[in-house]
Amino acid sequence: MTSHSKYFKIVTENTSCADFVHCGNSCWEMFRWNALNLGYGCCKFIGPVSVIPILLRFRELNTDLIKQCCKKFLEYSAAAWLMSVIGLSFMCCYYKLFGKFYTWSILATPAASSAVICSIICSNRLILMFSRGLSSMVTEAIVKLYADDFVFLRLLRDSPVALTLAFMAANTSIIYALRQIKSDVFWFIQPYKVEQSISPAEKVPSPIIDRILPTEMQYCQHKSSCDSFLQHEIINYLKFGIGIEFVRIIFGNAKHIARRPLKFFAFEFFQKIKLNFVGFLVGYAGIYRTLTCFLTRLMKEDSTNNHLVAALISGTTFYAYPQLSLFGHAFTTAVELLWSIYFIQHKGVDRKQKSIPFLDKIPWSRIIYPIFFGYLCYLRPFYPWATPKIMMSILRGVTLNRESQIMKAYCSRLMSCSDPNVLYLFGMKE
Incomplete structure (x- = not known):
């Protein structure tokens, strides 16, 4: 599998955010459209996830359970909307700031920046849930990305x-x-x-x-x-x-x-x-x-x-x-639980060992969340074959296919400069 990063400089020369991010509209028009419309896409994507607890506890269905599911639905949808709007807008901001696109500034850094803002605003429970899901997807991506280099991963x-x-x-x-x-x-x-x-x-x-x-x-x-x-x-x-x-x-x-x-x-x-x-x-x-x-x-x-x-x-x-996605969830869950046991067993046992209390004070979920989200968004344009399918579905769903439009614009310019079969490598059809 080839990486598309080596073609990136050729493709993005003499281009602006109007060629990729909003395809002709001004930055402010794009921001306004995203702010008004992406909420629908986020609610549509989060809706099925919010219904699952009701299905699992249908016999115990009551007003409190419905209120709890509705609260989570609104909270998750609002967080997804906030990240989508800020992330797409930051793509323009970073282009204006640096004057051109870099491999890390076209998707990864805007996504990580939006995740940082979201992690500051949103609740610990929400960020913890997001970081757990992203950890599973990163595990899957690492196996796919480095499988040719390591026998165990292969x-x-x-x-x-x-x-x-x-x-x-x-x-x-x-x-x-x-x-x-x-x-x-x-x-x-x-x-x-x-x-x-x-x-x-x-x-x-x-x-x-x-x-x-x-x-x-x-x-x-x-x-x-x-x-x-x-x-x-x-x-x-x-x-x-x-x-x-x-x-x-x-x-x-x-x-x-x-x-x-x-x-x-x-x-x-x-x-x-x-x-x-x-x-x-x-x-x-x-x-x-x-x-x-x-x-x-x-x-x-x-x-x-x-x-x-x-x-x-x-x-x-x-x-x-x-x-592989199911194994990723099992692996990350095992790591989290075993670390919790290790911390509980060693906390307070040796007071001279200051590393355990120090590590406990670190908000790991708020650190993991932006790093892993930015990493997965970095893989999307350059290593699409290693990007988990669920991550692609999330990006398409919460952005109302804006992400796909950006990739198609990128692919069309890439095809005119290099291998005509490169669109297939992006996991997209002509």
């Missing part, structure tokens, strides 16, 4: 088996950490916490599990029988997977549904469901919960080792849906 990119093994290790680390500490990170399953003293309870009959591995007492932490508990978990994750797919298909094909709804739901809807994703979720939860029950019955205690073995084996279901 295996992660090209081998589903290697990616599954890496996911199994990350999943085991996550389950171990979630057993030890309380965290608000999103993971597909929440294990029971480590209890200092657990006394066996009176046995709750489980006709199916008792036939396979009978026990005299109730050693599991769940209150119901193992049969009921496993059935409840599997059904919930099946609903979760189908709900996610339903939202993805509906919002991803809204225009097509509006034109031909009957044809879409009769012939195309079920074909678009990713059964491997649903199978991964159901299999992951089913294997993990089933193994923890069996191992707890076998060992007659709910130990951490039981959960680690179950987590390792349940991670094999990742092979049904071996997505």
Whole structure:
């Protein structure tokens, strides 16, 4: 894969922000248009994400849950609108400031600058959520970008088996950490916490599990029988997977549904469901919960080792849906949780070691957020094949395809100066 940065100087010679950023309109007209219209694009993009909590907790639907989802929707949409308007405007500002475009000033620095402003204004919870998402995407981008230079990264990119093994290790680390500490990170399953003293309870009959591995007492932490508990978990994750797919298909094909709804739901809807994703979720939860029950019955205690073995084996279901983006989320979640455990264990143990309290005072999410966002925006024009698809979708969605127009203008000038097939390398069609 080639980098487009070597063509950048040729393409941007004798050009201004009117040739790329706003394509003929003045800077003020572009700013006014963005301020008035990008809010719609941000709300349209954030809307499906805000609906997911309602779908997951539909049986518990109440006024407080709706208010909470509406509040998050407005907060996320406002933050996305602010970043979009400021980022696009800063592209003009940096051109006026330096007199020409640089590889770092056309997208990366404006994006990072808008993220810095957003991180100052927005809440810690919002910035933390954004930084976690960007960390996952940066992990995916690094694997794609440096896979040809490092054997391990090449295996992660090209081998589903290697990616599954890496996911199994990350999943085991996550389950171990979630057993030890309380965290608000999103993971597909929440294990029971480590209890200092657990006394066996009176046995709750489980006709199916008792036939396979009978026990005299109730050693599991769940209150119901193992049969009921496993059935409840599997059904919930099946609903979760189908709900996610339903939202993805509906919002991803809204225009097509509006034109031909009957044809879409009769012939195309079920074909678009990713059964491997649903199978991964159901299999992951089913294997993990089933193994923890069996191992707890076998060992007659709910130990951490039981959960680690179950987590390792349940991670094999990742092979049904071996997505690099999903591994990126698992890797960054494991790193965050393991660092939290390390900090908790060493905080106050050695008072002479001043690095731990110092590192705790650093607002990592507010530092990571602008750096990672700027880095991903830098990859977009110069390494589009390494840019995560979800990042491209975000940029297109929150800018109402302004980002695509900028890239098309850049590509058209690039094609007139170099390889006519370069548009393909940008992941864009002629």
